[in-house]
Amino acid sequence: VMVWLRRCTHYLFIVVVAVNSTLLTINAGDYIFYTDWAWTSFTVFSISQTLMLAVGATYYLTFTGVPGTATYYGLIMTVYTWVAKGAWFALGYPYDFIVTPIWLPSAMLLDLAYWATKKNKHSLILFGGVLVGMSLPLFNMVNLITVADPLETAFKYPRPTLPPYMTPIEPQVGKFYNSPVALGAGAGAVLSVTFTALGCKLNTWTYRWMAA
Secondary structure (H helix, E strand, C coil), X not given: CHHHHHHHHHHHHHHHHHHHHHHHCCCCCCHHHCHHHHHHHHHHHHHHHHHHHHHHHHHHHHHHCCCCHHHHHHHHHXXXXXXXXXXXXXXXXXXXXCCCCCCHHHHHHHHHHHHHCCCCHHHHHHHHHHHHHHHHHHHHHHXXXXXXXXHHHHHHCCCCCCCHHHCCCCCCCCCCCCCHHHHXXXXXXXXXXXXXXXXXXXXXXXXXXXXX
């Protein structure tokens, strides 16, 4: 009975975690809509995506104990996001303007860290966390660069706006303008260790709850 309870709970949790991760990051590819604040939002979104990927993928990876499941988790998030971004396409946005965040390479690095350290959980947290945090902003900037005529396209369509009390008097390039990748990767390298540790802890809590 306990085996089946664990197995069913495992599948239930991975669906819940993957769906919620995707919902929380569904607009994280739309940096360019925030034209005045694009690089600032890129930095913030990089951290939010790192959080959802690292926590969910680590949880799933340590739950199964099988290297490769983090990549599978990243694939689930990617496919869900493709489906959701299809709504933008249906609204008439050009296909080459729709940005889907890139999670797979970072998830693969997480798997690699787990496999290379012979499933050492502490190494996974330290090495895997740093690798995810540093790689994700880099891959997503490459992703963003491929968008065709981003500013021209962005101004053709309605876009999310800031509330009046936050609207800049003039376009804000601000301190994040110089290197959003470096800022995102620097913050991610530190924070992802905590995110990955949380994923491991969620796994522990899940087992305790099921065994009660």
